[in-house]
Amino acid sequence: MNSLKLFILCCLVILFALNSQGASAELTVNDEYRLGSEDIIEISVWGDEELAREVVVRPDGGVSFPLAGDVKAGGLTVNELRDKLKERISEFIPDAPVTVILRKVEHPKVYVVGKVNKPSVLVMGQDMTVVQALAMSGGLSPFAESGSIIIVRRSKDGSQKVFPFDYDELADGENLKQNIILKPGDTVIVP
Known part of the structure; x- marks a missing residue:
C-alpha cells in the first residue's frame, strides 16, 4: 500500500472515530431508533x-x-x-x-471478512459506508487484493446481489459512488 493510500485510510479512520463518539448518546435520545x-x-x-x-x-x-x-x-x-x-x-x-x-445496541450488523487486519461483526449505530467498515476492521492486510473487494447483500426473497468495490480507485479519488452505504446483514469480502 503506497503512502497516499495509507494517509487517506488513516484520515478516514480518524473522521469515523470522531463522528462515532456521539453515536451512542444520539441513539438514546433518538425516537426514531x-x-x-x-x-x-x-x-x-x-x-x-x-x-x-x-x-x-x-x-x-x-x-x-x-x-x-x-x-x-x-x-x-x-x-x-x-x-x-x-x-x-x-x-x-x-x-x-x-x-x-x-x-x-446490538443490531443491525454488517460483517467484514477476508484479508483485513481484524475481521469483524460490526454494529451499525448509524449509516456506515464500505470504507468505514474496512477502517473499523483495521484496514486491509498487506496481502489483500484491494481492487477485488465485493459486498454481498441478501434480499428478502433469499437471492443475493454482489456489489464490486475497488479500493484502489477510491483511494485515487475515482469512482466514489462505489462507496455505498451498507445495509443490515451485508457482508464485505476482501480476497
Missing part, C-alpha cells in the same frame, strides 16, 4: 423492585416481562414499547409509571 434482535433494554416499574430487569430482544423480536407476558419489541421505538408495556401492566397496576431504557 427501532429495536431489534439482541438489543438490550432495561424495563422498570417505579416503586416495585420486582418489576425491574434488563431483557434482551429475542430473535423473534419479542421480550418477556412480568405482568405483561410476551410483548413484540422488535421494530418498535423505546417509547412505543413503553406505551405497550404500560397498557398491559395497567390491568394489574393502574397508572403504573413504566420506564424503558435502551442499554446496548
Whole structure:
C-alpha cells in the first residue's frame, strides 16, 4: 500500500472515530431508533423492585416481562414499547409509571471478512459506508487484493446481489459512488 493510500485510510479512520463518539448518546435520545434482535433494554416499574430487569430482544423480536407476558419489541421505538408495556401492566397496576431504557445496541450488523487486519461483526449505530467498515476492521492486510473487494447483500426473497468495490480507485479519488452505504446483514469480502 503506497503512502497516499495509507494517509487517506488513516484520515478516514480518524473522521469515523470522531463522528462515532456521539453515536451512542444520539441513539438514546433518538425516537426514531427501532429495536431489534439482541438489543438490550432495561424495563422498570417505579416503586416495585420486582418489576425491574434488563431483557434482551429475542430473535423473534419479542421480550418477556412480568405482568405483561410476551410483548413484540422488535421494530418498535423505546417509547412505543413503553406505551405497550404500560397498557398491559395497567390491568394489574393502574397508572403504573413504566420506564424503558435502551442499554446496548446490538443490531443491525454488517460483517467484514477476508484479508483485513481484524475481521469483524460490526454494529451499525448509524449509516456506515464500505470504507468505514474496512477502517473499523483495521484496514486491509498487506496481502489483500484491494481492487477485488465485493459486498454481498441478501434480499428478502433469499437471492443475493454482489456489489464490486475497488479500493484502489477510491483511494485515487475515482469512482466514489462505489462507496455505498451498507445495509443490515451485508457482508464485505476482501480476497
